[in-house]
Amino acid sequence: MARNAEKAMTALARFRQAQLEEGKVKERRPFLASECTELPKAEKWRRQIIGEISKKVAQIQNAGLGEFRIRDLNDEINKLLREKGHWEVRIKELGGPDYGLALKCWIMKEKKSQETEVTSTLEQQKICLVLESCLKKNSDEEGSQEKGGDDSQQKFIAHVPVPSQQEIEEALVRRKKMELLQKYASETLQAQSEEARRLLGY
Numbered sequence: 001m002a003r004n005a006e007k008a009m010t011a012l013a014r015f016r017q018a019q020l021e022e023g024k025v026k027e028r029r030p031f032l033a034s035e036c037t038e039l040p041k042a043e044k045w046r047r048q049i050i051g052e053i054s055k056k057v058a059q060i061q062n063a064g065l066g067e068f069r070i071r072d073l074n075d076e077i078n079k080l081l082r083e084k085g086h087w088e089v090r091i092k093e094l095g096g097p098d099y100g101l102a103l104k105c106w107i108m109k110e111k112k113s114q115e116t117e118v119t120s121t122l123e124q125q126k127i128c129l130v131l132e133s134c135l136k137k138n139s140d141e142e143g144s145q146e147k148g149g150d151d152s153q154q155k156f157i158a159h160v161p162v163p164s165q166q167e168i169e170e171a172l173v174r175r176k177k178m179e180l181l182q183k184y185a186s187e188t189l190q191a192q193s194e195e196a197r198r199l200l201g202y
Contacts, residue, residue, distance in 0.1 A: 033090035
């Protein structure tokens with residue numbers, strides 16, 4: 001029995017050696033990024049990891065997956081993101097581009113866009129409040145005029161431009177959209193920026 005195992009091992013060893021000599025065996029990614037000493041190979045491994053991440057992200061979006069599989073995929077994605085970070089550090093050490101600096105710029109850009117969204121949202125809310133108060137004021141004044149009856153011949157003069165019904169509806173729709181965006185989109189963006197900060201170590 002041992003003789004057969006020895007024969008198989010030597011045959012396997014010879015086969016493996018022949019494949020290595022021909023260059024048919026795929027090179028495996030080093031376990032530690034610090035083991036890589038060549039910049040092109042480090043960039044190759046980073047691209048490979050990005051490809052794996054994108055495949056797993058596509059898989060995780062499948063609605064038919066169970067909760068446990070989704071958690072497993074999420075853990076695998078997080079592990080690959082950490083590994084990608086290690087390779088980016090190694091690439092920078094080898095004299096390559098600083099991929100973390102593109103990411104930092106992207107985070108700053110996202111922060112700036114969020115701030116502008118918040119300010120525009122606040123401005124729109126102020127406009128809506130002004131419109132609502134004008135409408136309320138107008139309806140109160142009209143109600144008081146109706147109570148006065150025909151005896152008082154006062155005419156109502158609006159000192160503030162009164163919006164049309166269509167403008168009011170558009171303002172309310174905009175306000176509702178902004179509330180929904182604030183409720184859903186900003187949480188997602190905040191989660192993404194938190195994840196990026198965590199990955200960068202901020």
